[in-house]
Amino acid sequence: MSHSPSTSEILLHSTVKITSISNGQKTGTGTAFYTLFNKTHESVQPVIITNKHVVDGADQISIRCHAADPETYKPTGDLIDVTVALHDTLINHPDSNVDLCSISIGSIIQQAMDRKTPIYYSPVTMEWIPTEEEWQYLDAIEDITMVGCPRGLIDEINNLPIVRKGITATSPSRDYNGKKEFMIDMACFPGSSGSPIFLYNENGYLDRKTQAYRMGQTRLKLLGILYGGPTLTNSGQIILNKGFEFEVSSMMHLGFAIKSTELKVLETLTLGL
Known part of the structure; x- marks a missing residue:
């Protein structure tokens, strides 16, 4: 994608297929989308949003991400498979009737940057x-x-x-x-x-x-x-x-x-x- 992404292209890169895993076995799939929770005006926490029932009983999830060029931060066409442990990253909405949760991916994003293989994504902003x-x-x-x-x-x-x-x-x-x-x-x-x-x-x-x-x-x-x-x-x-x-x-x-x-x-x- 050499040009500036259109709004439609941004929407396509805002979501990801999520696979739930329990004890090493795939238990189901769903959809998640990226967003940024604002810590301060200068600091944000990247998370993905999905439903509680999508990850119910899972101990980790897997997603396939787009790789970004470390210089231009444009997608390279390469893909990166990522596994996220849900321990200490999963936050459920406190209302049991609201089927919504967030999964923090800040450490995954940082690790990819440290390896010079950043992840490209288009967050749905608050x-x-x-x-x-x-x-x-x-x-x-x-x-x-x-x-x-x-x-x-x-x-x-x-x-x-x-x-x-x-x-x-x-x-x-x-x-x-x-x-x-x-x-x-x-x-x-x-x-x-x-x-x-x-x-x-x-x-x-x-x-x-x-x-x-x-x-x-x-x-x-x-x-x-x-x-x-x-x-x-x-x-x-x-x-x-x-x-x-x-x-x-x-x-x-x-x-x-x-x-x-x-x-x-x-x-x-x-x-x-």
Whole structure:
């Protein structure tokens, strides 16, 4: 990638396929994305974000990262397999009903730099989380983009995830059923758990606060993180399925997403503030 990356290319390099491992055996796959928790204005803690159920019972995870040129910090095309022990790196959201966790990777990043083989990644920054006012001005139906690894599917050669498009199925400005969640209308499958969901308007959008259409302007916000979805059993009962692993007759092409504001809780715990 010799040119400056586009927004779309940045999104592709923001996520990674995550494989959970317990006692040396692979136990499942999911999606994680990079972000930076702010220690100070000059110091940050790199972490990856995924769901608790993706790493439940695992003692380590493996991810395949892109190598960066140590001089230009552009991807070289080489890949680096990384294993991260979860002891002392995994932080779970304190609310048992919020299926979210962070895994610190600062030591991995530093070790790669020390070996002159830095890791290239594009973090989803905390600044992409909508402000309280921005949440209120989101429309009831918004176009959304999800980046992840459904069924563990990725571009193996280029080590890049799969992009899906959809809409919000419930109003993102409201808390679905009183929880910090919203629903999405999109095909969601095993492996997609942990995928970031973006409000991504590339060529313009309606600013509901001013009622002006921002022609040609890009809007990019992190709205949430997928964690599960409703499925229809053989008896016709609708159930919540975390990880989409239950025996079912059909999926409903809907997903449940945790609002991105819950990342701020994890940031506070991770940094010990």
